Amino acid sequence: xxxxxxxxxxxxxxxxxxxxxxxxxxxTITGIxxxxxxxxxxxxxxxxxxxxxxxxxxxxxxxxxxxxxxxxKHLSYMPENMSLYPDYFVDEFLDFFHSAINYMDExxxxxxxxxxxxxxxIKHLSKGWHQRLKLYTALAxxxxxxxxxxxxxxxxxxxMRDIIKIFKSQNSEGKSFILSIHQLSDxxxxxxxxxxxxxxxxxxxxxxxxxxEKFSCKSKSLENIFLEALGK
Amino acid sequence: xxxxxxxxxxxxxxxxxxxxxxxxxxxxxAYSFYSAIDLYSKASVxxxxxxxxxxxxxxxxxxxxxxxxxxxxxxxxILPFLLIQSINNEKRYNxxxxxxxFPHSLSSxxxxxxxxxxxxxxxxxxxxxxxxxxxxxxxxxxxxxEFILLLFGYFLYALFILAVSFFSASIFQTSAQAxxxxxxxxxxxWFIDFGxxxxxxxxxxxxxxxxxxxxxxxxxxxxxxxxSILYFMIxxxxxxxxxxxxxxxxxxxxTKKVLIIIIIxxxxxxxxxxxxxxxxxxxxKRNSFSPVQNSFLKKLPEIKIKVYLEPTDxxxxxxxxxxxxxxxxxxxxxxxxxxxxxxxxxxxxxxxYTINGKTMKTYSNSEEEIFMIFKDLSGLxxxxxxxxxxxxxxxxxxxxRQSTPFIIIYLILFPLMIFSIYYKLxxxxxxxxxxxxx
Numbered sequence: 001x002x003x004x005x006x007x008x009x010x011x012x013x014x015x016x017x018x019x020x021x022x023x024x025x026x027x028t029i030t031g032i033x034x035x036x037x038x039x040x041x042x043x044x045x046x047x048x049x050x051x052x053x054x055x056x057x058x059x060x061x062x063x064x065x066x067x068x069x070x071x072x073k074h075l076s077y078m079p080e081n082m083s084l085y086p087d088y089f090v091d092e093f094l095d096f097f098h099s100a101i102n103y104m105d106e107x108x109x110x111x112x113x114x115x116x117x118x119x120x121x122i123k124h125l126s127k128g129w130h131q132r133l134k135l136y137t138a139l140a141x142x143x144x145x146x147x148x149x150x151x152x153x154x155x156x157x158x159x160m161r162d163i164i165k166i167f168k169s170q171n172s173e174g175k176s177f178i179l180s181i182h183q184l185s186d187x188x189x190x191x192x193x194x195x196x197x198x199x200x201x202x203x204x205x206x207x208x209x210x211x212x213e214k215f216s217c218k219s220k221s222l223e224n225i226f227l228e229a230l231g232k
Numbered sequence: 233x234x235x236x237x238x239x240x241x242x243x244x245x246x247x248x249x250x251x252x253x254x255x256x257x258x259x260x261x262a263y264s265f266y267s268a269i270d271l272y273s274k275a276s277v278x279x280x281x282x283x284x285x286x287x288x289x290x291x292x293x294x295x296x297x298x299x300x301x302x303x304x305x306x307x308x309x310i311l312p313f314l315l316i317q318s319i320n321n322e323k324r325y326n327x328x329x330x331x332x333x334f335p336h337s338l339s340s341x342x343x344x345x346x347x348x349x350x351x352x353x354x355x356x357x358x359x360x361x362x363x364x365x366x367x368x369x370x371x372x373x374x375x376x377x378e379f380i381l382l383l384f385g386y387f388l389y390a391l392f393i394l395a396v397s398f399f400s401a402s403i404f405q406t407s408a409q410a411x412x413x414x415x416x417x418x419x420x421x422w423f424i425d426f427g428x429x430x431x432x433x434x435x436x437x438x439x440x441x442x443x444x445x446x447x448x449x450x451x452x453x454x455x456x457x458x459x460s461i462l463y464f465m466i467x468x469x470x471x472x473x474x475x476x477x478x479x480x481x482x483x484x485x486x487t488k489k490v491l492i493i494i495i496i497x498x499x500x501x502x503x504x505x506x507x508x509x510x511x512x513x514x515x516x517k518r519n520s521f522s523p524v525q526n527s528f529l530k531k532l533p534e535i536k537i538k539v540y541l542e543p544t545d546x547x548x549x550x551x552x553x554x555x556x557x558x559x560x561x562x563x564x565x566x567x568x569x570x571x572x573x574x575x576x577x578x579x580x581x582x583x584x585y586t587i588n589g590k591t592m593k594t595y596s597n598s599e600e601e602i603f604m605i606f607k608d609l610s611g612l613x614x615x616x617x618x619x620x621x622x623x624x625x626x627x628x629x630x631x632x633r634q635s636t637p638f639i640i641i642y643l644i645l646f647p648l649m650i651f652s653i654y655y656k657l658x659x660x661x662x663x664x665x666x667x668x669x670x
Contacts, residue, residue: 050329050481068482072333083325087246087658099235100334137330 001026002047002075002145002178007056009042009200016042017053018200024193026144029167029177031191033184033226038197040180041080044149047178048077060145075145078138080153080180083130086123090114090133093122097137105140111166112136127154135163139170146170147178152186164190188222196229203229233340236331240318240348246657250352253314254650257306257356262642264302265363268295269370269630276627286625290516291367292378297452299363300386304448306356307390312397312414314352318345319401319479320410328481338480346394346472353390357383359646366638373626377513378454385451388464392444393418395471402478421445431543442501454514455561462504470497508564516623521558525603528614529562532606538584540571547581551597585609 002024009017017039024030032040045051047058049068058065060074085093094114098104109115112132117125125133131154138146152160167177167190181187187194194211196203204211212220215228244250272294279286322328331341360383364374396417400410421443427433428440440446447464450457473493477486512519520526541548559566571579584593585602587609594601607614 048329050332052484068332069337076333077329079326079329081326082330084327084330085243085321085325096235096239100239100331100336102335 001059001061002176003059003062004043004047005057005059007043007046007053007058009039009046009051009053016200017046020056020197020200020202022195022202022205024176024178024195027171027174027176028193029171029179029191030193030195031187032178032180032195032197033187033222034182034197036182037199039200040182040197041149043197044077044147044178044180045079047071048075048147050077050079074143075147076138076141076143077147078134078149078151080149082134084122084133084137086121088122089118090120090122090125091118093133094118094136097140101141103141105136108136108140108166111162111169128156128159131155132159132163135166139166144174145176145178149180150182151179152181152183160186184223184226194222196226198230233336233344236334236336236341236344237348240344241351242657243318243321244314244348244352245653247314247317248654249314249317251650251654253306253310254356254359255647256310257303257359258642258646260302260306261299261360261363262639265295265299265366266635266638268298269367269372271298273628273630276629279625279627280629283624286627287516287623289625289627290375290378290514290518291373291626291628292375292382292454292514293452293518295367295372296375296379296382300360300382303356303360303386304389307386307393308418309415311353311356311390311393312400312418313407313411315349315394315397316401316407316410316414318349319398319475320407323401323405324407332481338482339476342476342479346398349394349398350391353387353394356390357387362641369634370628370630372628375454375515378515381454381456381513382451385448385460388451388461388468389444389448391468392464392471395468395475398475399471399478402475418444429544437543450510453519453557454512455519456511456513458509459504459507462507463501466497466500466504470494510561512561516625519558520561521599524615526562528603528612529559529606531612532563532610533588534565534567535559535563535606536567536569536586538569538571538586540576540579540582540584542576543570547597551583555597555599555602 003022005021007017007020008015020039020043032043034040042051046053049065049071058071060071065071065074088096094109112135114132114136117129117133120129122130122133131151135148135151138148152163155163171177179187179191181191188208193205193207195205196211204214206214208220208222208225211217211222211225211229215225217225217228219225272289272291275294276289279289322331332338334341336344364379368374393414397410397414400413400417401407404410404413422445424436424440424443425445427436431437442463444464444467447457447460450460470493474490477483477489477493483489521529539548539551541551556566556568570576579593581595582593583595583597583602584591585605587606588611590609592605592609594605596602603614606612
């Protein structure tokens with residue numbers, strides 16, 4: 001289980017996260033939901049150990065963690081704006097990646113159809129294929145928690161269906177996912193636990209049922225719940 | 233780990249920057265070598281039948297120093313652009329989160345980046361070595377000790393460039409900013425030297441003895457200076473630690489750590505300022521007095537020299553190069569004071585020597601007269617010796633010089649070699665693989 005207590009983060013005078021305490025259950029697909037500027041990416045970076053909070057604590061399996069080296073054993077993180085190595089061919093990059101992590105997931109490569117683009121240079125890939133390759137680097141490991149920042153960026157509906165299938169399959173094998181998603185309809189399709197953020201403040205967290213109950217929302221649409229939560 | 237190292241080296245050879253870097257290196261080296269041997273050969277004509285003049289012909293200072301002057305330009309102004317990429321591309325493509333999640337620690341990843349850059353520097357040095365073969369084929373003499381020291385000096389200088397490049401790449405977001413900062417930092421050393429030559433201020437003069445170019449000069453002069461070697465190593469360590477500090481996103485309290493690094497390295501610099509061990513390793517011993525003169529000087533107590541000349545005066549420059557440089561190799565505790573104002577005006581041109589409280593003055597800067605003054609002031613005697621220098625010199629007139637093989641190798645073969653590596657890494661290999669797959 002991943003837990004944060006009173007996480008606060010400022011960039012100069014701008015407070016991007018304000019006293020965030022969340023508790024993400026094991027083996028769930030958790031969506032961090034919020035409009036642009038809500039602090040989703042910053043929260044993910046802090047949980048992954050790539051940023052320090054100004055104050056607050058992170059716990060993984062009830063152990064306090066404050067170093068990236070401690071965190072990286074437990075979770076895998078894919079940032080939103082990573083472009084991999086543009087001058088590498090896909091197979092060349094994968095050879096390097098596999099030898100660096102000493103792990104290879106042939107099944108996942110097939111699921112993501114990466115062999116189709118082996119001969120291509122990364123800089124010549126379309127956004128969707130580039131995103132698949134990035135997802136492979138985050139998913140191809142035995143870490144129990146996968147953190148993905150905007151994982152559906154660049155996918156068409158068909159590609160997205162394939163990716164959701166992969167996430168669900170890995171989740172059923174015991175992996176937890178924490179995803180930042182700004183499209184509420186996409187989030188509802190895949191996630192079973194939600195953390196709602198707005199301008200750096202946590203509004204609520206829970207399953208869709210508990211959230212609709214909390215905000216007395218008749219509809220179980222995440223969009224309606226979120227609007228209700230924001231008071232709009 | 234080896235796969236990471238190979239990837240880093242491959243990254244260098246995949247970039248277009250390395251093509252430009254090596255093309256410039258080959259061109260500049262070829263031009264510098266060609267000009268150096270041409271001048272050496274022309275000047276040697278008059279020395280062939282004149283043993284006294286011939287003794288002044290040393291390939292170390294006459295051929296290799298000017299040739300490696302070209303290497304200095306490449307290291308100072310082009311190498312930073314190549315090395316900065318190693319850190320900067322991780323920032324540009326935001327791939328640091330990817331490699332940081334590999335099982336290796338960030339310190340290992342950083343060390344590998346440094347190692348790969350050192351390999352690039354060594355490869356650059358390797359391309360200089362064939363020049364020795366050409367020089368030998370023209371009948372030239374190679375002063376091995378001097379040459380190795382010179383190369384070692386440039387290697388240390390390249391390490392400094394590497395550390396500054398990594399440092400600027402770590403603190404700046406774009407490679408343009410990092411490159412400008414690195415070049416400006418290197419040029420600062422040149423400006424300080426220029427300021428010293430122009431006698432701008434006593435502070436600049438003091439500072440100039442610690443510039444990179446001033447320390448590199450020892451290697452060019454054929455002086456093995458322990459202080460200079462340690463100086464380059466300390467600078468390398470200073471900038472390497474700082475760059476690691478900014479490269480590693482998971483280090484907290486960076487300001488405190490920066491201060492600790494600065495303090496430790498300042499102490500190290502202070503410590504090495506006390507090390508005066510220097511050896512003249514030139515074949516002609518051009519930087520030293522004779523053994524008899526040296527043993528006499530060692531017996532002397534502290535020497536004070538008051539100079540009634542402007543530091544920019546050419547007479548003082550000659551005195552510094554021909555006499556003081558040698559004296560400082562034997563006696564590191566000499567005190568030199570420059571007269572100022574009216575005092576300077578009234579006695580312009582005088583050198584005043586003080587030993588044991590006794591003072592003598594002279595207008596001469598000849599070695600023989602100064603030694604006479606030393607003997608008179610100290611009351612010590614110096615053994616008589618054969619003042620003849622046994623070094624005969626190596627003048628070389630190159631007749632029927634075959635430039636074609638040299639031009640073919642440096643301007644065609646080597647560039648083709650680098651281009652083929654670049655082409656193979658970027659295109660050829662994968663096409664074949666693709667054919668096999670399909």
